[in-house]
Amino acid sequence: MPKGLAPEIVVPPFHLEPPIKPKAADGQVELADLTKSPYKAAGRLDFNFPSDLPGWGHLCTAQFIGSSGVILTAAHCVWDQATRAWGTNFQFLLRYNQGVATTFDWQCAAIVSGWPNGAYAYDFAFIKVRGVPEQGIGMEINVGATHVDAMGYPSNYGSNRRLYHVSGNKDGGNPTRMPNLLSHGASGGAWVSDSLTVVSLNSFKYTDDESTMYGPALSKAALHTYEFVARGCRDQISGLGSSTSVDQSGVDTSKADTIVTLSNRDLSSGARLETVASESCGCDESGETLLINDSEDRQLTGIQEITSNSAIAKSEVSSIYLVLQPKERKSLGCNRRKDDQGKLCPVDYSYRIASTRAVSVDKPAMPKAVAGISVASALAIQDVNSCVTACANHDAARCLDLGPGGIAALGPLGEFVETVDSSSGAPEGMLISKDDVIMKYGGDPKKTEDVCVRSNVQREGDSLTNRGLGCAMLTKSVYPTVDFKTRLSMTPAIQGYPTAWNKAFDAMVSGKPITLFPDAGVAPKLDFVGAGADNINRHFAGDVYGISAVSDNQLVVATARGCITGAFKK
Structure with missing residues (x-):
């Protein structure tokens, strides 16, 4: 020393x-x-x-x-x-x-x-x-x-x-x-x-x-x-x-x-995993995995189940969707089990929460299986379509309108729809550079610090990505009379899926093209801070599962808890 x-x-x-x-x-x-x-x-x-x-x-x-x-x-x-x-x-x-x-x-x-x-x-x-x-x-x-x-x-x-x-x-x-x-x-x-x-x-x-x-x-x-x-x-x-x-x-x-x-601003969504000792698990060194909803809201939770069979050196990943009542604890089973042939305990089970969203009914309508579209993407499309309707109808109970005050938070999200060529002809690779974004909002790339250390927005196959450190951007007060601000949290690797780049989505998208963020692990997050933020967060904040530019400067955002709209550019 x-x-x-x-x-x-x-x-x-x-x-x-x-x-x-x-x-x-x-x-x-x-x-x-x-x-x-x-x-x-x-x-x-x-x-x-x-x-x-x-x-x-x-x-x-x-x-x-x-x-x-x-x-x-x-x-x-x-x-x-x-x-x-x-x-x-x-x-x-x-x-x-x-x-x-x-x-x-x-x-x-x-x-x-x-x-x-x-x-x-x-x-x-x-x-x-x-x-x-x-x-x-x-x-x-x-x-x-x-x-x-x-x-x-x-x-x-x-x-x-x-x-x-x-x-x-x-x-x-x-x-x-x-x-x-x-x-x-x-x-x-x-x-x-x-x-x-x-x-x-x-x-x-x-x-x-x-x-x-x-x-x-x-x-x-x-x-x-x-x-x-x-x-x-x-x-x-x-x-x-x-x-x-x-x-x-x-x-x-x-x-x-x-x-x-x-x-990791998951905004206290309530859904979490916990492994506990259980006498019902017969395999040695085994515990029981619980899915727990700590929130006051009913939650539809998407779970990735990863099974690893040591006997045949094989791993598989599948998805399941479960509805949790407020404060409910649900068992996902033992994390070590027998295999289909009855061999003793070679299969390990692990889990990951891929999405969680508030729902109003015990049996929400789940999308039908469509070739080339995952259930997670189909759910995100449902969310956006519903939000576009709610915001167009000025349904204040379901859609929060930020007006011009949303530009600082919604602007970066807008890049995920602005860069999409609706004819699906966008080239592989960079679509918009960091410097382009800075200049677009009136800044000088040589003088403006890139606090998120983000990469260029680029196309990678059917996905649109932006990689960086992950950080939160806070707007000025949305309402001048109270200290109420919007916060956009970017994960280290944002990964969206424009529906315009996959023909399988055509029949499901009712209006303008949508960019989906079906996996919460690589999705942006929106929440609010300041006076009255707790109540607003419960009804409107959360992981962003999809966005749609309904006009030249208006964005609709579907989150885990509700809908948000506002200007994303001047």
Whole structure:
């Protein structure tokens, strides 16, 4: 650590009793007791990168820090340097043990720009989850050589299904190092001091030395990032620059501590997954998956079911749609089962929420199957057609009219219909550049910072994509008399499907061409902040499932909860 910096406990441990001294000697790997400190605050972090094949994913280790619902993991578990892409679908599985865990969805994540710029001294990330922790490890910065206990879900012990730990002495460097045999899957696992404070984490190894683990020595940058995430990734922390920028060109030490953030604004839709222990699941190491609606609204939820049969090395992905009543909990079954031939427990089941929308009846009308059109796309078309009618009829109960005040939020969405050639002749590749968009709204590309670090809007087959960091854009007050604002949240990879590019949609689209966003994981989101926002959000906000330009400057947006219209350009 730099000279002159004294160790400092900046986040105290939360509800953790004194640790039990490990039975194993230093350097010997031991199974962790999930009922004891500090292991009861740890869990497995499951997630995807955009490059993952269907049915495949990644996993790391994470742990609660303090009492604010923030977990710590490795930055390479959140941002992939090779593809320069954020991860998606983060789920924190607290005290994961052979398929059983308490599951937490995520709200936002942050790293510092030193990691995208290639510096392993910044291989740490913090994620805000939805929920309150029972315990949390403390955090200590500027710690030199000391004795630590490292934990993780490694592949070489327990096949990533059980938590292990190993103790030893770390040195005073940055990156720091310690004797540690834990392998893939242990990344992000904390190095905990005898004071129950995290001082580093599992980051990387050299290929010619599998017995030594390296990790970032936590410093003031880690504290500021933790504080930023604990506030819901909304506040600017002094001295750290922009909260949404990252230097893409190379290592820039003057910007190494800039916070870079990713938001998952699912607007508390209510639908979530949880895995629990169940006596009804007969297979060893099996738990029961529950779909839970925490909201006050009836929800139609689209679930992706991923089955993996280890006996025949085959994975399949299918979709199911379920209606959940307010506060309902519904079982999706055991996550390990027999196969069709009765072979004992070779099939693993995992799930992902692909969409969720408020519905008014127990049995909503589902679209009929049409060749070349998924049920998710057909539902999105139904949503848009219904919203176009509601907004045309000025139905205030179903359609919120933002008027000219919606341009700042609806303008970026408008690019997903403006760039579409209705004759389906749009070329493959770039359709509109970032600079074109900036100039379109009166800016100078040489002077305007691209805070979202977004790419050009481009055609990729039948889809329209725009890739970037993911960020939120906030409008000025929609109504001058109250502080009420519109917020558009862009995911790292927006992916829309223009109906004009697929003839199969022709019979289903009643008016102007539509651009669909059938998968919530790669869809924009609209919500509102300020006076009266909670009530407006319940009726109109959510994931954007489709948009249609009903005139030269008017956009209709179908969200998970209702309809929004307004100007998307002057």
